[in-house]
Amino acid sequence: MRRNRLGRTAVRVTELSFGAAGIGNLFTPVTDEQAGQAVAAAWDAGVRYFDTAPHYGLGLSERRLGAALRGRPRDEYTVSTKVGRLLQPAAAGGADDLASGFAVPATHRRVWDFSASGVRRSLEDSLERLGLDRIDIAYLHDPDDHAEQALTEAYPELERLRGEGVLGAIGVGMNQAELPARFLRETDIDAVLLAGRYTLLDQHGLADLLPLAAARGVGVVIGGVFNSGLLAAPRPGATFDYAAAPDDLVARALDLQAVCERYGVPLRAAALRLPFGHAAVSSVLVGIRSATEAEDAAAMLHHPVPDALWAELKERDLLPPDVPTPTRER
Known part of the structure; x- marks a missing residue:
């Protein structure tokens, strides 16, 4: 599988x-x-970049990922985690964490903290859970309501940690395009993880963020290419951004699928390939929970998507005319 340099970094x-x-x-x-x-x-399919966060399962994702990578050559893979939520022990009880989306016991509670000390503690805790001595990419995680502290306290601390060799690159990971664009303008950030805002159904990232990233040499990782499910299997009742998709979006997704089927292309393959039309995009991140999903994602990544398919999507107004589409080489 092709490896790309993340922006100007060595990652x-x-x-x-x-x-x-x-x-x-x-x-x-x-x-x-x-x-x-x-x-x-995923490893057998050639994947060498793995993204996690303390938020995911109250640390369970980090522990499991670290265990699964243990014994593999450290220089052969890239790991990113996130800062902004500290995990603090919670009172004993029978509660679960499903209110936050995870089927785990609520042994800890999340505390928002974009202070310098919070960032350092968060990464120390993540390194312990992962069983690693360094993080390749640290993302500021969802600082929507904490922008000033993230910009003035968390980011400078990440710069210090980057200088100490604890991490290789600094990023911001969000479900919106506007605040990451501000980080691009006001900091020397290395990467953006943009979730759900550059897909077949939503191209908000193209207005400002992606051109700015390209101009500044910042690497972009695109997440949420299936918009939480609708573009993986469009049907009434499917989810879009983790809520029931409105009827008009379901209809649009079904139209996209119909065009793809005429070219013998699964909609998932087109959704995965689209972001690579933009020069700033280094990787597409797919949520994976099973070996079957890992194998399917790799197969969809490599599935040929003809130029004529992209052209027809634009002719039918299913894709805006200014959206750059990938060539067979990209």
Whole structure:
């Protein structure tokens, strides 16, 4: 699998990256064995970039990912985690964490903290859970309501940690395009993880963020290419951004699927390939919770998508005319 340089950094990421929220029991439980099999299948398919966060399963994702990668050559893979939420022990009880989306016991509570000391503690805790001595990429995680502290306290601390060799690159990971664009303008950030805002159904990232990233040499990782499910299997009742998709979006997704089917292309393949039309995009991150999903994602990444398919999507107004589409070489 092709590896791309992440912006101006020395960090390399594979075109397909492993989103590890699923092995942190996102929505439904996954066993330790299933999590290990998912990582192993992704590895066998050539994936060498793995993304996690303390938020995912209250640390379960980090622990499982670290266990699955243990014994593999450290210089052969890239790991990113996130800062902004500290995990603090919670009072004993029978509660679960499903209100936050994870099928795990609520042994800890999340505390927002974008202070310098919070960032350092968060990374120290993540390194312990992962069993690693360094993080390749640290993302500021969802600082929507904490922008000033993230800019003035968390980011400078990440710069210090980068200088100490604790991490290789600094990024911001969000479900919106506007605030990451501000980080691009006001900091020397290395990467952006943009979730759900550059897909077949939503191209908000193209207005400002992606051109700015390209101009400044910042690497972009695109997540949420299936918009949480609608573009994986469009049907009434499917989810878009983790809520029931409105009827007009379901109809649009079904139209996209119909065009893809005429070219013998699964909609998932077109959704995965689209971001690579933009020069700033280094990798596409897919949430994976099983070996089957890992194998399918790799197959979709490599599925040929003819130029004529992109042209027809634009002719039918299913894709805006200014959206750059990938060539067969990219």
